[in-house]
Amino acid sequence: MAPGLVDPRPAAPASDFVRASVGPKEAFIGGPQVFNKVAEEQGTEKQPPATHPNYLPVWDDATKYAPLEPFTHYEHGKDADPKFPDLFRGATSVTELIPSTGSEVRGIQLSALTTEGKDQLALFTAQRKVLVFRDQDLADLPIQEALDFGSYFGRLHIHPTSGAPKGYPEVHLVHRGADDNKAMELLKTRTNSVTWHSDVTYENQPPGTSFLYVLDVPTAGGDTLFANQVEAYNRLSPEFQRRLHGLKALHSGHEQAQNSKSRGSIVRREPVTSIHPLIRTHPATGEKALYVNPQFTRHIIGYKQEESDFLLKFLYDHIALSQDLQVRVKWAPRTVVVWDNRVTAHSATLDWANGQRRHLARITPQAERPTETPFDADQEKGSESTENLANGKNGVATQGG
Ligand SMILES: O=C(O)CCC(=O)C(=O)O
Numbered sequence: 237m238a239p240g241l242v243d244p245r246p247a248a249p250a251s252d253f254v255r256a257s258v259g260p261k262e263a264f265i266g267g268p269q270v271f272n273k274v275a276e277e278q279g280t281e282k283q284p285p286a287t288h289p290n291y292l293p294v295w296d297d298a299t300k301y302a303p304l305e306p307f308t309h310y311e312h313g314k315d316a317d318p319k320f321p322d323l324f325r326g327a328t329s330v331t332e333l334i335p336s337t338g339s340e341v342r343g344i345q346l347s348a349l350t351t352e353g354k355d356q357l358a359l360f361t362a363q364r365k366v367l368v369f370r371d372q373d374l375a376d377l378p379i380q381e382a383l384d385f386g387s388y389f390g391r392l393h394i395h396p397t398s399g400a401p402k403g404y405p406e407v408h409l410v411h412r413g414a415d416d417n418k419a420m421e422l423l424k425t426r427t428n429s430v431t432w433h434s435d436v437t438y439e440n441q442p443p444g445t446s447f448l449y450v451l452d453v454p455t456a457g458g459d460t461l462f463a464n465q466v467e468a469y470n471r472l473s474p475e476f477q478r479r480l481h482g483l484k485a486l487h488s489g490h491e492q493a494q495n496s497k498s499r500g501s502i503v504r505r506e507p508v509t510s511i512h513p514l515i516r517t518h519p520a521t522g523e524k525a526l527y528v529n530p531q532f533t534r535h536i537i538g539y540k541q542e543e544s545d546f547l548l549k550f551l552y553d554h555i556a557l558s559q560d561l562q563v564r565v566k567w568a569p570r571t572v573v574v575w576d577n578r579v580t581a582h583s584a585t586l587d588w589a590n591g592q593r594r595h596l597a598r599i600t601p602q603a604e605r606p607t608e609t610p611f612d613a614d615q616e617k618g619s620e621s622t623e624n625l626a627n628g629k630n631g632v633a634t635q636g637g
């Protein structure tokens with residue numbers, strides 16, 4: 237796989253970071269002064285300094301982290317009042333982005349949620365898959381307070397390769413500074429920048445309720461796409477769903493680590509692989525979701541290579557092409573997105589104008605080891621239309637011209 241395909245996140249060392257020698261090891265130290273200095277040297281225009289310099293990425297943490305230990309995840313969504321009285325207290329509006337997926341909630345402050353409110357946040361996120369909150373103070377809190385908030389939802393994941401604010405490896409940073417034209421080099425070898433994935437699915441206990449919040453946002457573009465993988469599962473015929481049940485796939489972190497190494501950057505933890513079911517069940521909603529992604533899923537266990545490639549390609553295309561189960565989040569200052577990494581895929585879009593800063597932080601609580609519940613014939617969705625199709629009753633609806 238070409239290096240550009242492995243990870244859409246900022247390459248390190250990006251040319252907006254200075255390689256500095258700190259004793260025996262090398263570090264990448266960022267900062268607005270550094271960006272402007274590099275930009276000046278390159279004769280490009282200055283950009284405004286980062287609004288949250290405390291969140292600028294460094295890769296100077298030479299700590300080698302031990303393999304992650306198994307832990308018991310407690311799913312708070314299971315305790316939640318499904319009427320969401322605490323989550324929505326004071327809300328001025330709750331608007332669906334599309335009927336199946338995504339809601340935008342206005343009027344509440346995430347950082348002020350009570351314990352009950354947080355439980356309800358976990359459940360509502362699982363139900364709607366993606367929540368958009370505007371006018372939030374999360375990015376302006378001390379980083380430790382933001383982490384304390386996130387840690388309610390699960391053990392915080394430390395990413396093996398990404399940049400982090402100095403001293404806070406639990407924050408995963410997405411940052412592109414003055415040299416966005418370098419970032420866009422991806423488009424020299426690819427026709428688009430879309431890289432659907434769920435985060436770090438190679439982990440044994442990949443993330444659940446996850447948080448992404450914006451620090452600096454381009455004037456236009458840089459939206460984040462989300463796909464609802466429960467809906468993607470539900471769209472499949474019962475016969476096809478039945479066939480997928482019981483299958484497992486290998487997810488690998490090796491390529492991401494290798495990619496980081498080959499850029500001269502860090503690998504905090506030795507890469508791992510995990511085997512997960514193709515269909516996982518959400519512990520709070522009981523919903524079944526497809527759980528494969530082209531970033532980290534490598535092959536289906538027991539299938540020959542061509543068989544595995546064929547089936548995975550179908551599933552990836554199904555997710556990528558079904559715009560009627562996807563939402564597109566437009567960032568504005570002080571926006572926080574909460575999403576459930578267990579039942580969604582997402583992708584950045586790298587389409588904004590050169591020279592603008594895009595800077596986001598992710599807090600990534602880990603969740604349970606993915607589990608599968610058996611195909612449930614009683615819950616077959618769309619069985620009637622499938623029967624109708626078989627009986628030739630249901631023609632193909634035409635749309636547009
Ligand atoms: O940059 C984005 O919009 C999303 C980046 C991403 O994939 C992540 O933070 O998990």
Ligand SMILES: [Fe+2]
Nearest residue numbers: 433434435582
């Ligand atoms: Fe991601």
